[in-house]
Amino acid sequence: xxxxxxxxxxxxxxxxxxxxxxxxxxxxxxxxxxxxxxxxxxxxxxxxxxxxxxxxxxxxxxxxxxxxxxxxxxxxxxxxxxxxxxxxxxxxxxxxxxxxxxxxxxxxxxxxxxxxxxxxxxxxxxxxxxxxxxxxxxxxxxxxxxxxxxxxxxxxxxxxxxxxxxxxxxxxxxxxxxxxxxxxxxxxxxxxxxxxxxxxxxxxxxxxxxxxxxxxxxxxxxxxxxxxxxxxxxxxxxxxxxxxxxxxxxxxxxxxxxxxxxxxxxxxxxxxxxxxxxxxxxxxxxxxxxxxxxxxxxxxxxxxxxxxxxxxxxxxxxxxxxxxxxxxxxxxxxxxxxxxxxxxxxxxxxxxxxxxxxxxxxxxxxxxxxxxxxxxxxxxxxxxxxxxxxxxxxxxxxxxxxxxxxxxxxxxxxxxxxxxxxxxxxxxxxxxxxxxxxxxxxxxxxxxxxxxxxxxxxxxxxxxxxxxxxxxxxxxxxxxxxxxxxxxxxxxxxxxxxxxxxxxxxxxxxxxxxxxxxxxxxxxxxxxxxxxxxxxxxxxxxxxxxxxxxxxxxxxxxxxxxxxxxxxxxxxxxxxxxxxxxxxxxxxxxxxxxxxxxxxxxxxxxxxxxxxxxxxxxxxxxxxxxxxxxxxxxxxxxxxxxxxxxxxxxxxxxxxxxxxxxxxxxxxxxxxxxxxxxxxxxxxxxxxxxxxxxxxxxxxxxxxxxxxxxxxxxxxxxxxxxxxxxxxxxxxxxxxxxxxxxxxxxxxxxxxxxxxxxxxxxxx
Amino acid sequence: xxxxxxxxxxxxxxxxxxxxxxxxxxxxxxxxxxxxxxxxxxxxxxxxxxxxxxxxxxxxxxxxxxxxxxxxxxxxxxxxxxxxxxxxxxxxxxxxxxxxxxxxxxxxxxxxxxxxxxxxxxxxxxxxxxxxxxxxxxxxxxxxxxxxxxxxxxxxxxxxxxxxxxxxx
Numbered sequence: 001x002x003x004x005x006x007x008x009x010x011x012x013x014x015x016x017x018x019x020x021x022x023x024x025x026x027x028x029x030x031x032x033x034x035x036x037x038x039x040x041x042x043x044x045x046x047x048x049x050x051x052x053x054x055x056x057x058x059x060x061x062x063x064x065x066x067x068x069x070x071x072x073x074x075x076x077x078x079x080x081x082x083x084x085x086x087x088x089x090x091x092x093x094x095x096x097x098x099x100x101x102x103x104x105x106x107x108x109x110x111x112x113x114x115x116x117x118x119x120x121x122x123x124x125x126x127x128x129x130x131x132x133x134x135x136x137x138x139x140x141x142x143x144x145x146x147x148x149x150x151x152x153x154x155x156x157x158x159x160x161x162x163x164x165x166x167x168x169x170x171x172x173x174x175x176x177x178x179x180x181x182x183x184x185x186x187x188x189x190x191x192x193x194x195x196x197x198x199x200x201x202x203x204x205x206x207x208x209x210x211x212x213x214x215x216x217x218x219x220x221x222x223x224x225x226x227x228x229x230x231x232x233x234x235x236x237x238x239x240x241x242x243x244x245x246x247x248x249x250x251x252x253x254x255x256x257x258x259x260x261x262x263x264x265x266x267x268x269x270x271x272x273x274x275x276x277x278x279x280x281x282x283x284x285x286x287x288x289x290x291x292x293x294x295x296x297x298x299x300x301x302x303x304x305x306x307x308x309x310x311x312x313x314x315x316x317x318x319x320x321x322x323x324x325x326x327x328x329x330x331x332x333x334x335x336x337x338x339x340x341x342x343x344x345x346x347x348x349x350x351x352x353x354x355x356x357x358x359x360x361x362x363x364x365x366x367x368x369x370x371x372x373x374x375x376x377x378x379x380x381x382x383x384x385x386x387x388x389x390x391x392x393x394x395x396x397x398x399x400x401x402x403x404x405x406x407x408x409x410x411x412x413x414x415x416x417x418x419x420x421x422x423x424x425x426x427x428x429x430x431x432x433x434x435x436x437x438x439x440x441x442x443x444x445x446x447x448x449x450x451x452x453x454x455x456x457x458x459x460x461x462x463x464x465x466x467x468x469x470x471x472x473x474x475x476x477x478x479x480x481x482x483x484x485x486x487x488x489x490x491x492x493x494x495x496x497x498x499x500x501x502x503x504x505x506x507x508x509x510x511x512x513x514x515x516x517x518x519x520x521x522x523x524x525x526x527x528x529x530x531x532x533x534x535x536x537x538x539x540x541x542x543x544x545x546x547x548x549x550x551x552x553x554x555x556x557x558x559x560x561x562x563x564x565x566x567x568x569x570x571x572x573x574x575x576x577x578x579x580x581x582x583x584x585x586x587x588x589x590x591x592x593x594x595x596x597x598x599x600x601x602x603x604x605x606x607x608x609x610x611x612x613x614x615x616x617x618x619x620x621x622x623x624x625x626x627x628x629x630x631x632x633x634x635x636x637x638x639x640x641x642x643x644x645x646x647x648x649x650x651x652x653x654x655x656x657x658x659x660x661x662x663x664x665x666x667x668x669x670x671x672x673x674x675x676x677x678x679x680x681x682x683x684x685x686x687x688x689x690x691x692x693x694x695x696x697x698x699x700x701x702x703x704x705x706x707x708x709x710x711x712x713x714x715x716x717x718x719x720x721x722x723x724x725x726x727x728x729x730x731x732x733x734x735x736x737x738x739x740x741x742x743x744x745x746x747x748x749x750x751x752x753x754x755x756x757x758x759x760x761x762x763x764x
Numbered sequence: 765x766x767x768x769x770x771x772x773x774x775x776x777x778x779x780x781x782x783x784x785x786x787x788x789x790x791x792x793x794x795x796x797x798x799x800x801x802x803x804x805x806x807x808x809x810x811x812x813x814x815x816x817x818x819x820x821x822x823x824x825x826x827x828x829x830x831x832x833x834x835x836x837x838x839x840x841x842x843x844x845x846x847x848x849x850x851x852x853x854x855x856x857x858x859x860x861x862x863x864x865x866x867x868x869x870x871x872x873x874x875x876x877x878x879x880x881x882x883x884x885x886x887x888x889x890x891x892x893x894x895x896x897x898x899x900x901x902x903x904x905x906x907x908x909x910x911x912x913x914x915x916x917x918x919x920x921x922x923x924x925x926x927x928x929x930x931x932x933x
Contacts, residue, residue: 229875229878237855238812238814278797317796318807318808319805389913393817440816440877440879441879663873667876696819704907704908706908
């Protein structure tokens with residue numbers, strides 16, 4: 001059976017080829033947009049014009065394939081998994097594939113953002129079609145040389161074979177292939193993709209796009225196999241890969257003194273002692289340009305950290321810069337009030353108690369359901385701020401000259417960063433070149449480009465190549481935090497059934513957004529309402545791995561567990577029943593698939609041994625959908641003396657086709673442990689506008705001796721793949737809280753658990 | 765002009781002392797302030813950037829190197845204290861990634877972002893020299909000083925076991 005794939009672009013429009021002057025064939029392609037009619041493909045490999053293309057594939061005369069990977073690597077493995085998809089359809093041995101990080105020239109560089117676990121989901125169709133189209137071009141070239149019809153030829157593992165059994169390697173025909181017309185799509189160009197939810201699209205059938213045939217998943221030889229990290233040799237031997245490792249001749253180091261408290265601005269500073277330190281070159285002031293830009297354009301969400309002047313120590317080396325900064329004496333004044341966690345706690349509870357909400361979803365009549373209820377359960381859940389704590393602190397290289405600007409480093413939003421620098425410095429975007437390095441973790445922090453602007457402003461001022469780097473203390477104290485949030489959830493029960501569900505959110509600065517109000521259990525309960533309220537703080541907040549769901553999942557799933565207890569129902573069965581009801585929904589806002597959520601729940605129950613209780617092992621179960629992936633987890637807790645210990649997390653995942661199981665499992669394990677760690681230990685508070693912790697001696701991250709073993713099970717299907725960077729984190733805290741309740745008898749209403757083991761429910 | 769760096773530099777000529785350190789089997793001359801941590805001397809003066817900065821207070825283990833075979837935090841050691849010591853960094857653990865710990869790391873495909881892994885490998889390799897056949901519990905305790913923010917801990921644990929097997933073989 002075959003179906004015709006219908007997408008926004010035809011093969012003709014999203015792909016171009018050229019013959020390289022140095023030999024070999026170059027294919028340039030675009031992810032989402034058609035190539036402009038007049039774009040020229042480079043014939044010099046050193047001049048890849050990312051203005052017009054997202055990525056390039058080079059096939060050499062020897063048949064070696066180099067893929068210039070379009071997405072920055074933050075540790076989520078896309079630098080390995082995305083090229084795997086191209087190589088699969090191109091049909092070359094993985095050993096012949098080399099992957100190089102693409103460079104950004106800023107314009108038209110779509111979706112070059114690592115965030116939201118979306119890289120694979122968005123890339124799936126485009127990457128497959130690019131690989132398949134390139135394969136077809138090579139087959140067509142070989143067929144032409146043999147004087148046979150292309151349909152008589154097949155390609156496998158980099159070799160084309162004709163009906164007589166004659167063979168040609170890909171490298172043998174690249175010259176001719178580069179000159180051929182690109183196979184056109186037979187489907188109408190105007191036809192839009194039919195599936196609203198790409199992750200629900202079955203790829204079981206062989207898909208034909210014009211003359212280009214996509215492989216049937218059962219014929220995959222690379223997708224679905226364990227492929228190691230493409231940078232593994234460099235990582236284990238300590239090669240320069242990261243932003244902090246980047247260095248050029250004549251580069252100086254810059255350490256930025258930012259306000260110690262949120263709400264402060266620079267009044268004056270004394271740099272005499274700093275300048276006396278050996279290796280310190282100069283002390284300068286920056287911030288005017290970033291500030292001016294902020295004032296001009298109020299809503300620049302990436303520049304939240306910039307509204308003050310800052311003092312910068314320029315030094316010959318990092319150590320002198322660090323010492324120089326310590327020796328600075330600065331005076332700060334309050335531009336807005338110094339905030340603290342105690343006050344936030346009260347403000348957020350007051351918001352929950354109040355009436356000033358924005359409604360995000362309303363089904364039926366919650367008020368009426370509550371009025372008619374036999375019983376109402378209401379609980380409040382609380383979370384602290386959280387810093388990202390990427391292991392590699394924020395840093396960026398900038399070299400600003402009169403003719404050009406070079407920016408190099410780890411940032412998740414390169415296009416936005418480059419555009420903002422251009423605007424800030426009043427320069428032409430065309431003169432900016434931004435190179436991305438491997439990132440020592442992201443978790444959302446590197447979506448914000450404040451450190452890029454700082455580096456650029458410093459180099460603009462001193463006109464030298466400079467590396468701006470933060471210390472751990474800088475990073476933790478002047479961050480963009482996961483906001484403190486409180487949820488109040490209430491459910492009405494009538495005749496042993498859940499009739500109403502009301503979720504209220506009170507958050508610092510920003511509320512849940514987009515599709516989140518439509519996640520489970522929306523669609524499963526007749527009367528359902530989500531309301532949000534926020535408090536505007538001067539503390540910078542933003543995305544943190546699995547935004548909102550990282551805490552919402554714990555609140556909702558803990559609540560459902562307690563609800564099952566009140567209903568005297570089995571918690572798994574109660575979820576199954578709710579999901580059964582959701583199946584009937586005709587609401588197209590509903591994002592999750594009830595079937596898929598049931599499947600992961602069944603799988604995790606089966607694999608974790610949940611139905612066969614073991615002495616001294618307390619298990620908590622939950623199922624959650626977020627970031628397009630369905631996940632269920634069971635946490636095993638045992639008591640060691642008085643101490644509950646999280647021993648194991650069993651994870652069931654439905655992420656569609658698993659591109660690279662080895663990499664996928666790494667993400668799943670890391671996400672689950674990260675979820676456990678932050679739910680257990682992550683605590684971050686403010687006093688007088690200042691964070692109360694500034695380094696790892698005061699801020700607790702999970703360590704190996706506290707780490708549960710994660711066991712992963714995939715739901716096997718042939719649905720389009722979805723991402724894994726985030727989805728296993730949110731359910732972990734919930735599973736642990738539910739298991740801890742069984743082990744200790746106490747419900748946990750506040751994170752981190754380690755400080756709130758005996759917390760009492762806040763009754764509404 | 766506000767920032768004539770060359771002029772400013774000549775105004776502040778401060779002669780740095782020179783230290784000779786034995787790193788990865790060869791003698792290296794470093795001109796740096798005496799309180800410079802080994803971490804920054806390696807990274808900035810010697811361009812050996814495999815040793816990573818993570819916290820600067822000896823709490824995360826990203827900067828772990830070997831001094832006379834012991835795993836230590838290079839952010840806590842000043843270059844003036846290292847006369848006559850044998851220093852090994854990730855660059856010197858093997859020339860080509862052939863050390864059993866490095867091979868195990870590759871086989872298990874441990875890294876996610878990869879930033880902390882040089883430090884993890886240095887801690888593991890020193891540990892296995894002292895305890896060639898460790899239990900799981902001993903591995904978990906030996907490695908608990910090294911933070912992996914991506915939480916690749918399960919794989920680190922398995923890779924240390926694997927490396928022990930490789931060393932014994």
